[in-house]
Amino acid sequence: LKSRTEASLWCFIAVFVRAAIKHHSDASVLDFSAKDPGDSEKIIDALKKIIPGESQQHRTLIGDLVKPKDTVLFITPIDSEAPEGRLILPQNQAIRDALDNHCIAVVVKETELDDFLKLGIPPALVVTDSQAFGYVATRIPENVPLTSFSILFARQKGDFNDYLQGTPHLSKLKDGDNILMLESCTHQTNCDDIGRVKIPQLLRNFTGKNLSFTVVGGLSEIAPIDYSLVIQCGGCMVTRKQLINRIKPFTEKDIPVTNYGMVLAYVNGIFERATRMFL
Amino acid sequence: LKSRTEASLWCFIAVFVRAAIKHHSDASVLDFSAKDPGDSEKIIDALKKIIPGESQQHRTLIGDLVKPKDTVLFITPIDSEAPEGRLILPQNQAIRDALDNHCIAVVVKETELDDFLKLGIPPALVVTDSQAFGYVATRIPENVPLTSFSILFARQKGDFNDYLQGTPHLSKLKDGDNILMLESCTHQTNCDDIGRVKIPQLLRNFTGKNLSFTVVGGLSEIAPIDYSLVIQCGGCMVTRKQLINRIKPFTEKDIPVTNYGMVLAYVNGIFERATRMFL
Incomplete structure (x- = not known):
């Protein structure tokens, strides 16, 4: 520290940060200096306490569908x-x-x-x-x-039962329906973007209806419009928990939800055969 | 540009950069502004001229060992x-x-x-x-x-024939031999590092000799010591061309060369059977 003024400034910042954390979280606050790795055990112990148990659980993709040696x-x-x-x-x-x-x-x-x-x-x-x-x-x-x-x-990331029930709603879409495309990242889009171009085109062809689409990416706030259907992306950049929490407000309002992969399956005629084994 | 002084400064920098490029390269110099993407074709054409043709060639790993439907x-x-x-x-x-x-x-x-x-x-x-x-x-x-x-x-990245000839030299190592471990990146090492710990241990056990090892990473200059053997890493971060050029000074001096994977194969008794098909 170069001067008393600087020391006072840092002290003020520390008090301010500590108060801000206490205000937004019930996590405990530890003093830690990156220059002193001797403290790292304290940090690791504190992190272990607040990490949800299920974040360590690996969900199998096919383990319940097969047996050893298959x-x-x-x-x-x-x-x-x-x-x-x-x-x-x-x-x-x-x-x-x-x-x-x-x-x-x-x-x-x-x-x-x-x-x-x-x-x-x-x-x-x-x-x-x-x-x-x-x-x-x-x-x-x-x-x-x-x-x-x-x-x-779709089964590994997201509420599969909601998707199973929501997907057939694709056959019930009407002229003027507004569909929410829910993305979980802010990826660079190109002219063949799956949520902005491919799926809207496929669904207009499949239904023959005049549909409109709203795309919401990342963690943006969602405007409270009455959507006819919500289509969630694969969610490769977020956790299963984050994805399920993002979908919840819609299922609670009985708005049908599905997922990019399930939609592609449905319009390609795969859906019934490809989900039969999970029913 | 905020002022005439600033404009003059940028002009000076441009002239200086142009001269520096001319001094170090025979590439042509193009004026290009990232704000005007209309120029991008010129840049792409210039790059196409200087990219070596072979950088576009994909070397197969097993294509010459198998036939379709195998x-x-x-x-x-x-x-x-x-x-x-x-x-x-x-x-x-x-x-x-x-x-x-x-x-x-x-x-x-x-x-x-x-x-x-x-x-x-x-x-x-x-x-x-x-x-x-x-x-x-x-x-x-x-x-x-x-x-x-x-x-x-090892066959895809590096001169496989040199490795084939150099690897059996592992059985001829003598007390006091100095081995050069040649790495092509500057990775974070840990206590079980393959070039610094694993291979030296394996070779001391395998030969029963008192060997010393020198590790050179990245693109560091290599001190002109007489090495008994050069062991090159897998080279995942560099091109085949870069790797072969790095090895050349040693093969020209008739110093035997091999590669991490080939060494592991040799000390595990895999070498003869696993290379038979390439002879």
Whole structure:
């Protein structure tokens, strides 16, 4: 500290910050200097007390749908939009979940699906990218459980039962209905943005109705308009808890809610077959 | 611009920067304002001219080892060091490479390896994590090509023939030999650092010799000491070209070179079997 004035200033700031924290939270306030790592245990202990227990719980994607030694078939088309040289994170996470559940994970593009099926190994579960569902559904026998990556992730992040009930409302939309697209981040949008362009186009084609869409991103306040339907994004940047809390005000008002992945499934005719196993 | 003085200053800076670029490079200098995106085509054209053609080429990991419709078996143990909920990037990239080559990718932990083998599908290629090689080698018939993720990546990044010739020098190390550990980034090290702790320990155990190690990271200058062996890291942060250029001064002096992955393979007894298919 260079001077008494500076010391007084810091002291004032400390008192002010402490008061502000007390006002907004019931967390305990600890004195801590980043220059003295000896104090770090105190901080870690305090954090442990306020972290919700469920934030440590890993929700399985497919663990309740399979048993050890089952073969799980993942169908991952590689199109021009795919990143170079790797699988996207949801596919990567689904394969890992199969391994964590002691399964044999088989990964093919839709063009090699028949080659795998010829090997004569019946998969216990098939997970496809939504865009290949039409083709995949014709190749996989009706009695084999078939779902999509996006539906597995809708189940992991968000209130799946609300989505299951809300999604069929897509068939009941009327001219003039206003749909809320609820995003949980503030991503850079492009001309093919899923919430701003793709889903609105798909839903106008699917319903043949004159629909309007309101997009709310990040943690922005939501204007109290009567929406006919709320469509929540995948929520990759937020926790399950945050996502469920964001949806709650709508379900409490009996406004139907669904999710980007479920909507894509529904308009592609996947919905009934791909959710049957969760009912 | 707020004043004539400021305008003159910017003009001086522009002239100075232009001269400095001319001095260090034979690239052409373009006037460009980020506020006027209309100029961006000029910049893109200039960049296209100086980007080496090979930076656009994607080197396959397994494409020359398999044919379309082959089954490729990946063995990926999940230990306590594994990240939560996903596969690590090299495994992810190898699976994608199998898909790009129209193969059927099968992914199992070593604990489900026998369950897959019981299905009776002969894999055309088996790729294992080095740490499971001992066990895997006993389960996979001798006539099935078997290699490790680290060897595939040593081949993708670096001069594989130099590594092939340099690696067996590990058996010829003598007391007092000084080994250069060549890293290509300046990562945060921990108590179990592979270049500073793990490999030195492994090599002292393997050879029974009194060895010394010099670690050079990032793009630091290399002191002209006579090294007995150079061990290059995986090079995930640099290009193949950068890595090969960094190794060249040593191969020109006939100093044997190898790579972290190849060393791990050698001391684990994987080396001969896991490189046979590349000879």
